[in-house]
Amino acid sequence: MLRLTFCWAIAALAIAPAAIAAGPSPGVSQDVSQGVQLPEGDVSYSAEPDGAGTKLVAVRPDGRVLHQLTLATSWGIPVAAFDGTTGGLSADGQTLVLGDASQYSGPLRTNSRFLVVDARTLRPRSLVRLRGDFGYDALSPDGTRLYLVNHASTADAFRYVVRAYDLVHRRLLPGRIADRTQRGWVMQGFPLARVTSPDGRMAYTFYANPGGYPFIHALDTVHGTAHCIGVPWRASQNGLSKLRMTLAGQTLLLGWPGGRTFISVDTTSYRLTHPATAGGGFPWWAIAVGGSILLVAACGIVRHGKTG
16 A cells, blocks of 8 residues: 555655645645735735745735745745645635645654744744644634644555644644544545635545545535545546636536536535546446435445545
């Protein structure tokens, strides 16, 4: 299994070469051209190396530097998926979370760090330290809860669970974030694409799943709940990186560049409203119903792993 995950890791890194990968997570960006900003925001945030440290910059659309901060250690803008989608900025524009960009040995980190910054002033608020390998997943709209992907198995590096961290009381919350309607669903895979609802509440992530079936993970960052939506893909998963995910109102679209839709998902019911099957064969559309995707039971091997 370790050999398999290594090959997938190389393939994933080829998708987002600008990111500094952190084990099986997409890692962080230290590229001024790959920062983060709100969809309707007028300030973008980026990080870049500054000797052994980091220069964090907030910039206006006209290029004017609004704020700048030099940090003694290495940090970066979190990358939420291997398509290069960045994250870490709360929807209210007040909180920015940075991920650790320091080097480490081994397939997984033994310790993980995140720096919480006031996005309005770039003043550091708090330092999150956790034992184990944790990658950034999402942030609640008000910046009070941080969602993390926790990888614990070196033998199966793409197996994970999603955890929530309370930034107000500075503690990792007990339990994991999982789809309660599908207790047999094991989180495994790596994130290929990410889209977020305009209000910052819902984070939708498209996962490749070596050895199983790909899926979309829908995370409610306000209520701390999740739904897993199986994707009826029977062809080689090497082609998954060609798919693009977009959100149009209450419909999540997964398709190819140019506009051709593979599947669409009603985000109010999690029902596949435009079911299709890649690779032919069994008619998955007949059983692709809502949050209780029966193809998981039929195939028996779907695994998953951050806010799982």
